[in-house]
Amino acid sequence: MSTAIDIPSLLRGHGFRLTPQRLTVAELVLSKPAHVTARKVYQTLKEDHPALSLNTVYLTLGQFEKSGLLNRFEINGNAVFDSNTMPHNHACCSCCGVIIDLPVHQMEQQAPSLLNQWQIQTEHRIWVGLCPNCMDEDRAGKMNKSGVGSI
Ligand SMILES: [Zn+2]
Ligand SMILES: [Zn+2]
The missing domain is CATH 1.10.10.10 (Winged helix-like DNA-binding domain superfamily/Winged helix DNA-binding domain)
Known part of the structure:
Protein backbone atom coordinates (compact mmCIF):
# COMPACT_ATOMS: atom_id res chain seq x y z
CA MET A 1 0.00 0.00 0.00
CA MET A 86 -2.47 19.07 11.37
CA PRO A 87 -2.38 20.46 14.94
CA HIS A 88 -0.24 18.19 17.08
CA ASN A 89 2.38 18.26 19.81
CA HIS A 90 5.95 17.02 19.78
CA ALA A 91 8.41 15.12 21.88
CA CYS A 92 12.09 15.74 21.30
CA CYS A 93 15.00 13.64 22.58
CA SER A 94 17.61 15.88 24.19
CA CYS A 95 20.32 13.36 23.32
CA CYS A 96 19.86 12.24 19.71
CA GLY A 97 17.44 14.97 18.60
CA VAL A 98 14.74 12.62 17.33
CA ILE A 99 11.33 14.31 17.11
CA ILE A 100 8.04 12.43 17.24
CA ASP A 101 4.45 13.56 16.74
CA LEU A 102 1.94 13.41 19.56
CA PRO A 103 -1.78 13.60 18.97
CA VAL A 104 -3.64 16.50 20.54
CA HIS A 105 -6.42 15.45 22.88
CA GLN A 106 -9.55 17.50 23.25
CA MET A 107 -8.82 18.05 26.94
CA GLU A 108 -5.51 19.72 26.25
CA GLN A 109 -7.07 22.31 24.03
CA GLN A 110 -8.64 24.03 27.03
CA ALA A 111 -6.63 27.23 27.38
CA PRO A 112 -5.62 28.37 30.89
CA SER A 113 -8.13 30.79 32.42
CA LEU A 114 -5.49 33.54 32.30
CA LEU A 115 -6.06 33.50 28.54
CA ASN A 116 -9.80 34.09 28.75
CA GLN A 117 -9.38 37.49 27.11
CA TRP A 118 -7.30 36.08 24.29
CA GLN A 119 -8.35 34.69 20.98
CA ILE A 120 -6.13 31.63 20.82
CA GLN A 121 -5.03 30.58 17.35
CA THR A 122 -2.82 27.64 18.10
CA GLU A 123 -1.21 25.74 20.90
CA HIS A 124 1.95 23.68 20.63
CA ARG A 125 3.71 21.71 23.33
CA ILE A 126 7.16 20.19 23.15
CA TRP A 127 7.99 17.44 25.60
CA VAL A 128 11.74 17.04 26.02
CA GLY A 129 13.48 13.98 27.41
CA LEU A 130 15.52 10.91 26.58
CA CYS A 131 14.09 8.54 23.98
CA PRO A 132 14.13 4.77 24.68
CA ASN A 133 17.16 4.26 22.43
CA CYS A 134 19.21 6.84 24.29
CA MET A 135 18.04 5.46 27.66
CA ASP A 136 19.31 2.02 26.60
CA GLU A 137 22.68 3.46 25.66
CA ASP A 138 22.87 5.20 29.01
CA ARG A 139 22.16 1.96 30.82
CA ALA A 140 24.82 0.17 28.81
CA GLY A 141 27.29 2.70 30.18
CA LYS A 142 28.31 4.16 26.87
CA MET A 143 28.23 7.69 28.16
CA ASN A 144 31.31 8.82 26.26
CA LYS A 145 30.09 7.93 22.84
CA SER A 146 30.91 10.40 20.14
CA GLY A 147 28.72 11.57 17.34
CA VAL A 148 25.86 12.77 19.48
CA GLY A 149 23.13 13.71 17.07
CA SER A 150 22.07 17.26 16.58
CA ILE A 151 19.08 18.49 14.72
ZN1 LIG B 1 17.44 9.83 21.72
ZN1 LIG C 1 5.26 16.98 13.83
Whole structure:
Protein backbone atom coordinates (compact mmCIF):
# COMPACT_ATOMS: atom_id res chain seq x y z
CA MET A 1 0.00 0.00 0.00
CA SER A 2 1.51 3.25 -1.03
CA THR A 3 -0.11 6.62 -1.16
CA ALA A 4 2.48 8.34 -3.28
CA ILE A 5 2.03 12.07 -3.37
CA ASP A 6 2.15 13.75 -6.74
CA ILE A 7 4.68 16.40 -5.83
CA PRO A 8 4.54 18.41 -9.10
CA SER A 9 0.73 18.66 -8.90
CA LEU A 10 0.91 19.55 -5.24
CA LEU A 11 3.35 22.41 -5.93
CA ARG A 12 1.40 23.65 -8.94
CA GLY A 13 -1.78 23.54 -6.88
CA HIS A 14 -0.15 25.95 -4.44
CA GLY A 15 0.93 28.30 -7.20
CA PHE A 16 4.58 27.31 -7.37
CA ARG A 17 6.65 27.24 -10.51
CA LEU A 18 8.39 23.89 -10.82
CA THR A 19 12.07 24.70 -10.48
CA PRO A 20 14.51 21.79 -10.09
CA GLN A 21 15.51 22.96 -6.60
CA ARG A 22 11.92 23.23 -5.45
CA LEU A 23 11.13 19.74 -6.72
CA THR A 24 14.22 18.29 -5.07
CA VAL A 25 13.46 19.84 -1.69
CA ALA A 26 9.76 18.98 -1.96
CA GLU A 27 10.49 15.32 -2.75
CA LEU A 28 12.52 15.10 0.43
CA VAL A 29 10.23 16.91 2.87
CA LEU A 30 6.71 16.51 1.46
CA SER A 31 6.63 12.94 0.17
CA LYS A 32 6.69 11.40 3.65
CA PRO A 33 6.33 12.50 7.29
CA ALA A 34 9.39 14.56 8.13
CA HIS A 35 10.73 16.94 10.76
CA VAL A 36 13.72 18.68 9.24
CA THR A 37 15.90 21.71 9.63
CA ALA A 38 17.17 23.62 6.60
CA ARG A 39 20.67 22.45 7.42
CA LYS A 40 19.64 18.81 7.51
CA VAL A 41 17.87 19.10 4.15
CA TYR A 42 20.93 20.80 2.70
CA GLN A 43 23.31 18.17 4.04
CA THR A 44 21.11 15.36 2.73
CA LEU A 45 20.87 16.85 -0.76
CA LYS A 46 24.20 18.53 -1.39
CA GLU A 47 26.02 15.37 -2.56
CA ASP A 48 23.61 14.79 -5.43
CA HIS A 49 22.77 18.46 -5.99
CA PRO A 50 25.96 20.50 -5.72
CA ALA A 51 24.25 23.59 -7.17
CA LEU A 52 21.87 23.76 -4.22
CA SER A 53 22.82 26.28 -1.53
CA LEU A 54 21.78 26.33 2.12
CA ASN A 55 20.18 29.69 1.49
CA THR A 56 18.04 28.30 -1.34
CA VAL A 57 16.95 25.42 0.88
CA TYR A 58 16.01 27.84 3.63
CA LEU A 59 14.06 30.11 1.28
CA THR A 60 12.28 27.16 -0.31
CA LEU A 61 11.22 25.73 3.06
CA GLY A 62 9.99 29.20 4.03
CA GLN A 63 7.89 29.40 0.86
CA PHE A 64 6.39 25.99 1.57
CA GLU A 65 5.58 27.14 5.09
CA LYS A 66 3.87 30.33 3.89
CA SER A 67 1.70 28.36 1.49
CA GLY A 68 0.66 25.92 4.19
CA LEU A 69 2.55 22.87 2.91
CA LEU A 70 4.77 22.80 6.00
CA ASN A 71 4.42 23.77 9.63
CA ARG A 72 7.29 25.43 11.38
CA PHE A 73 8.24 25.39 15.04
CA GLU A 74 11.40 25.95 17.05
CA ILE A 75 13.41 23.58 19.20
CA ASN A 76 16.59 24.81 20.89
CA GLY A 77 16.69 27.82 18.60
CA ASN A 78 16.47 25.66 15.46
CA ALA A 79 13.62 26.19 13.04
CA VAL A 80 12.11 22.76 12.37
CA PHE A 81 9.85 22.24 9.37
CA ASP A 82 7.13 19.64 9.70
CA SER A 83 5.27 17.96 6.85
CA ASN A 84 2.42 17.14 9.22
CA THR A 85 0.33 20.33 9.11
CA MET A 86 -2.47 19.07 11.37
CA PRO A 87 -2.38 20.46 14.94
CA HIS A 88 -0.24 18.19 17.08
CA ASN A 89 2.38 18.26 19.81
CA HIS A 90 5.95 17.02 19.78
CA ALA A 91 8.41 15.12 21.88
CA CYS A 92 12.09 15.74 21.30
CA CYS A 93 15.00 13.64 22.58
CA SER A 94 17.61 15.88 24.19
CA CYS A 95 20.32 13.36 23.32
CA CYS A 96 19.86 12.24 19.71
CA GLY A 97 17.44 14.97 18.60
CA VAL A 98 14.74 12.62 17.33
CA ILE A 99 11.33 14.31 17.11
CA ILE A 100 8.04 12.43 17.24
CA ASP A 101 4.45 13.56 16.74
CA LEU A 102 1.94 13.41 19.56
CA PRO A 103 -1.78 13.60 18.97
CA VAL A 104 -3.64 16.50 20.54
CA HIS A 105 -6.42 15.45 22.88
CA GLN A 106 -9.55 17.50 23.25
CA MET A 107 -8.82 18.05 26.94
CA GLU A 108 -5.51 19.72 26.25
CA GLN A 109 -7.07 22.31 24.03
CA GLN A 110 -8.64 24.03 27.03
CA ALA A 111 -6.63 27.23 27.38
CA PRO A 112 -5.62 28.37 30.89
CA SER A 113 -8.13 30.79 32.42
CA LEU A 114 -5.49 33.54 32.30
CA LEU A 115 -6.06 33.50 28.54
CA ASN A 116 -9.80 34.09 28.75
CA GLN A 117 -9.38 37.49 27.11
CA TRP A 118 -7.30 36.08 24.29
CA GLN A 119 -8.35 34.69 20.98
CA ILE A 120 -6.13 31.63 20.82
CA GLN A 121 -5.03 30.58 17.35
CA THR A 122 -2.82 27.64 18.10
CA GLU A 123 -1.21 25.74 20.90
CA HIS A 124 1.95 23.68 20.63
CA ARG A 125 3.71 21.71 23.33
CA ILE A 126 7.16 20.19 23.15
CA TRP A 127 7.99 17.44 25.60
CA VAL A 128 11.74 17.04 26.02
CA GLY A 129 13.48 13.98 27.41
CA LEU A 130 15.52 10.91 26.58
CA CYS A 131 14.09 8.54 23.98
CA PRO A 132 14.13 4.77 24.68
CA ASN A 133 17.16 4.26 22.43
CA CYS A 134 19.21 6.84 24.29
CA MET A 135 18.04 5.46 27.66
CA ASP A 136 19.31 2.02 26.60
CA GLU A 137 22.68 3.46 25.66
CA ASP A 138 22.87 5.20 29.01
CA ARG A 139 22.16 1.96 30.82
CA ALA A 140 24.82 0.17 28.81
CA GLY A 141 27.29 2.70 30.18
CA LYS A 142 28.31 4.16 26.87
CA MET A 143 28.23 7.69 28.16
CA ASN A 144 31.31 8.82 26.26
CA LYS A 145 30.09 7.93 22.84
CA SER A 146 30.91 10.40 20.14
CA GLY A 147 28.72 11.57 17.34
CA VAL A 148 25.86 12.77 19.48
CA GLY A 149 23.13 13.71 17.07
CA SER A 150 22.07 17.26 16.58
CA ILE A 151 19.08 18.49 14.72
ZN1 LIG B 1 17.44 9.83 21.72
ZN1 LIG C 1 5.26 16.98 13.83
